Amino acid sequence: MTFRSNAYETALSRIAPTLTPPTEKVADLYGSNTFSDEVMRTLLSTEAYTKISNAIKSGSTIDREVAEEVATAMKSWAISKGASHYTHWFQPLTGTTAEKHDSFFDLNSEGKAVEKFKGSALVQQEPDASSFPSGGLRATFEARGYTGWDPSSPAFLMDNGAGGKTLCIPSVFISYTGEALDYKAPLLRSLVMLDKAATSVCQYFNREVDKVTPTLGIEQEYFLVDKALYYARPDLLMSGRTVFGHSPARGQQLDDHYFGSISPRVNAFMADFEFEALKLGIPVRTRHNEVAPGQFECAPTFEEVNLAIDHNALLMDLMQKVGERHSFQVLFHEKPFAGINGSGKHNNWSLSTNNGINLLAPTTKPKENLRFLTFLLTVVKAVHDHADLLRASIASASNEHRLGANEAPPSIVSVFLGGELTAMLEELVSKGEVTVEKGENFYYKLGISRIPNLQRDNTDRNRTSPFCFTGNKFEFRAVGSSQNSASAMIVLNTIVANQLMEFKREMDERLAAGEEKKSANVAILKRYYTESKRILFEGNGYSDEWVALAAERGLSNIRETYDALHAFIEEPTIEIFRKVGVLNARELHARYEIELENYVKKLQIESRVIGDLALNHVVSTVVKYQFKLAQTARALSDLDMTEEAEPIKEIIREISKHVVIIKRLVHEMTEARKNANVIEGFYEKAKAYGSDVKGYFDEIRYHVDKLELLIDDEDWPLAKYREILFLE
Structure with missing residues (x-):
C-alpha cells in the first residue's frame, strides 16, 4: 500500500466525533476566559477600575501603581482558572502571532516557591527583536525589543491542552529605538487619529458627538483538509498550496456546495471552535459552506477595529488548534487549489459615534443626510486619491494567485455605491442638494399569499467590487484570507483620517x-464627487470590458506584488503617514523591505517544492511506470502483436515528452533562482523572482498535470484533488 493510498484509507475511516455542548447558555459562556470589564469591576478597587476604564475609552495613561493592582488581580483570576504561565501576545510582521511563555512560579529570597506577577511584567516584556522581521531597523546583533500591554484588548486564557492554560496579554511590539515592529502599534495610532478627525467633522452636525469609533466585521474563508491527506501532499505542508494537481471531473461547476448541508464531521469542528471562540469573547455568529468544495466561512458580530483584528488573529490560531482535535488541517492560503475559488477575508468597515449614530447610514432628514454624504464622499475621495496605497496593503505572494480570478476582486481598485446612491450624488452635483423621500417600502410580489412580505434593499451588492458600499458600511473584499487585516485597516484609517x-x-x-x-x-462634496467619479463602477469587475474602461479612465491596474508595494515608499504616502502620525519614513521603508523579502522567500520555497516534487516524486514514479509499460509492449511484440503494442508505445512516447520538458524547465527554473539569489536590491530581487522564477511555475505544472492523466491511478504519488476536496 502506498503512502497516498494509506492516507486515503485513514481519511475514509474518520467519523464525526461526539461533541458535548457546554452546559452554560451561550450568553453565560461568552467571554468566560477573558479578563473582561465585568471581571475587572469585581476584582479591582473603584479607583483602579475607573482609571483603566478611562484609559480604554479616552486613551489616558495608566500609572504603575494601577498596573500593579491590575497585575495582582489578573494573576489571581488566571490561576483560579488553571493558568500556570503568562505571555505578551503580539503580532509581529511575520503575519502570524507570537508569544513567549513565562511561569508565574518563582523563588523568593529564602528559596521558597511563590507565584509572582508584578505590574512591571504586565506592562512590559522583552522578546528578541533581532529574530523578527525589522526591515533594517534592527541589526542581527541588536537583540533588544519590547512588548507593551494594550489594555483596550482584554487579556484572555488560551487552553494549551495537556499543558494547562496560559494568560495571554495583547501587546504592541516596538524596537529598542522606538519604531513599531508589529501591526498593532500603527493600527492603534491610526484609530486615535481617525477618531479625532471624524469627531471634529461631526461637530459641524452634532455637538454631542465627542468620540467616533471605527468598527469592523471580518468574514473569514478557509478550506478543511483531512490531516492524513494533508501530509500526503508535501506542497501543502511546505507552501500552503498545491503546486500540482489536475482538476477533477467535478469541481464547483454545479455550485451545490455553496450554502449546502454541512457534513457531521465539519459541523462538529465548527461547533467546537465556536464554543472555544465564545469563551475568548470572539462573537462568532455565522457558519456556512462556501462555493468551492471543501471551503467554508465564518463571521463574527461587528466590533471595534482593534479588538476585531485581535480576535481574527486569535480565531485563526484557535481554528488550527481545534482542527488538530478533529484531524483536520485548516488552510488559510488564498489559493490552495487551482481551478476553484480561493479564499478572502472580507473586511466590513464603518464609523459609529458615542451616541449610537452610524455615520455611514443614510437617513431621510436633510441635516443628517448631509452628514452621511460628507462621510461617504470623504471615504470615496480618500480611496480614489490613494487607490495604489490601498492596493499595496493587500499585496502578497499568496493573494497574487487570487486577485483578478473568477471569485476575487481584480487588482484595479474601484468603488461600488449602487444605482440609488449614485443618483443621489448626481442630484447633489446638479441641484446642490438631495431630496430623500421616505416613500413606501418596496416588497416583492411573489404570488404566494402564505409567504410573509419580502422587502428589497435600496442597493444591490456587487461581489466583483474590491471596495463596495453595502447599505451602512464599506466592504473591502480584496483582503487575503491569510493576511492580518491590520495592514489594510492601517491604510484605510490613515487615508480617511x-x-x-x-x-x-x-x-x-x-x-x-x-x-x-x-x-x-x-461645495466641497460636489468637488469630491466630481474628482473621484472615475473610480466608481457598477458593473462586472471581473470582465475584460472593465479592464479596458479602467485604462481609459486612467485607473491603475497593478498586477504584480513587487510593483504594488512601491506605493508604501512614495513621497505622498510618507507625507500622509507623517502628517497623521501613524508611521514615520523609516518604518514605512522597513515594511516595504519586509514585504518584498517575504514575497521572495515564499516564491523561493514554492520553487524548491516544485523542483523537489517534479523530480523526486513525479518523474521518478513516471520512469518506473514507463518501464512497466515497456515490458508490456515488448511482451506483445514478442507475441507478434505489434499493432496491439503500438498504443502502449505511444503512451511511453508521450510520457517521455513531458518528462524531458519537465527536467529542462526545472533546471532552467533552478538557474533562474540562483541568478535571482545573488541580486542585491530588494525590488530587483523580488522582480526577478516574480517574473523569471515564478514564470516557470504554471508551465511545469501543465506538464506534471498531464502526466497525472497518463499514469496508473495506483502509481500516482500525490493525493489527488478528488480525494482531498470531496472527503468531509
Whole structure:
C-alpha cells in the first residue's frame, strides 16, 4: 500500500466525533476566559477600575501603581482558572502571532516557591527583536525589543491542552529605538487619529458627538483538509498550496456546495471552535459552506477595529488548534487549489459615534443626510486619491494567485455605491442638494399569499467590487484570507483620517471667509464627487470590458506584488503617514523591505517544492511506470502483436515528452533562482523572482498535470484533488 493510498484509507475511516455542548447558555459562556470589564469591576478597587476604564475609552495613561493592582488581580483570576504561565501576545510582521511563555512560579529570597506577577511584567516584556522581521531597523546583533500591554484588548486564557492554560496579554511590539515592529502599534495610532478627525467633522452636525469609533466585521474563508491527506501532499505542508494537481471531473461547476448541508464531521469542528471562540469573547455568529468544495466561512458580530483584528488573529490560531482535535488541517492560503475559488477575508468597515449614530447610514432628514454624504464622499475621495496605497496593503505572494480570478476582486481598485446612491450624488452635483423621500417600502410580489412580505434593499451588492458600499458600511473584499487585516485597516484609517482633516481645513477656511455652512459643505462634496467619479463602477469587475474602461479612465491596474508595494515608499504616502502620525519614513521603508523579502522567500520555497516534487516524486514514479509499460509492449511484440503494442508505445512516447520538458524547465527554473539569489536590491530581487522564477511555475505544472492523466491511478504519488476536496 502506498503512502497516498494509506492516507486515503485513514481519511475514509474518520467519523464525526461526539461533541458535548457546554452546559452554560451561550450568553453565560461568552467571554468566560477573558479578563473582561465585568471581571475587572469585581476584582479591582473603584479607583483602579475607573482609571483603566478611562484609559480604554479616552486613551489616558495608566500609572504603575494601577498596573500593579491590575497585575495582582489578573494573576489571581488566571490561576483560579488553571493558568500556570503568562505571555505578551503580539503580532509581529511575520503575519502570524507570537508569544513567549513565562511561569508565574518563582523563588523568593529564602528559596521558597511563590507565584509572582508584578505590574512591571504586565506592562512590559522583552522578546528578541533581532529574530523578527525589522526591515533594517534592527541589526542581527541588536537583540533588544519590547512588548507593551494594550489594555483596550482584554487579556484572555488560551487552553494549551495537556499543558494547562496560559494568560495571554495583547501587546504592541516596538524596537529598542522606538519604531513599531508589529501591526498593532500603527493600527492603534491610526484609530486615535481617525477618531479625532471624524469627531471634529461631526461637530459641524452634532455637538454631542465627542468620540467616533471605527468598527469592523471580518468574514473569514478557509478550506478543511483531512490531516492524513494533508501530509500526503508535501506542497501543502511546505507552501500552503498545491503546486500540482489536475482538476477533477467535478469541481464547483454545479455550485451545490455553496450554502449546502454541512457534513457531521465539519459541523462538529465548527461547533467546537465556536464554543472555544465564545469563551475568548470572539462573537462568532455565522457558519456556512462556501462555493468551492471543501471551503467554508465564518463571521463574527461587528466590533471595534482593534479588538476585531485581535480576535481574527486569535480565531485563526484557535481554528488550527481545534482542527488538530478533529484531524483536520485548516488552510488559510488564498489559493490552495487551482481551478476553484480561493479564499478572502472580507473586511466590513464603518464609523459609529458615542451616541449610537452610524455615520455611514443614510437617513431621510436633510441635516443628517448631509452628514452621511460628507462621510461617504470623504471615504470615496480618500480611496480614489490613494487607490495604489490601498492596493499595496493587500499585496502578497499568496493573494497574487487570487486577485483578478473568477471569485476575487481584480487588482484595479474601484468603488461600488449602487444605482440609488449614485443618483443621489448626481442630484447633489446638479441641484446642490438631495431630496430623500421616505416613500413606501418596496416588497416583492411573489404570488404566494402564505409567504410573509419580502422587502428589497435600496442597493444591490456587487461581489466583483474590491471596495463596495453595502447599505451602512464599506466592504473591502480584496483582503487575503491569510493576511492580518491590520495592514489594510492601517491604510484605510490613515487615508480617511487625512481626508477628514483636509475637509475640516477647507470648511474652516470657507467659514472664516463668511460662507454659509451648508453651502460650503455642499461645495466641497460636489468637488469630491466630481474628482473621484472615475473610480466608481457598477458593473462586472471581473470582465475584460472593465479592464479596458479602467485604462481609459486612467485607473491603475497593478498586477504584480513587487510593483504594488512601491506605493508604501512614495513621497505622498510618507507625507500622509507623517502628517497623521501613524508611521514615520523609516518604518514605512522597513515594511516595504519586509514585504518584498517575504514575497521572495515564499516564491523561493514554492520553487524548491516544485523542483523537489517534479523530480523526486513525479518523474521518478513516471520512469518506473514507463518501464512497466515497456515490458508490456515488448511482451506483445514478442507475441507478434505489434499493432496491439503500438498504443502502449505511444503512451511511453508521450510520457517521455513531458518528462524531458519537465527536467529542462526545472533546471532552467533552478538557474533562474540562483541568478535571482545573488541580486542585491530588494525590488530587483523580488522582480526577478516574480517574473523569471515564478514564470516557470504554471508551465511545469501543465506538464506534471498531464502526466497525472497518463499514469496508473495506483502509481500516482500525490493525493489527488478528488480525494482531498470531496472527503468531509
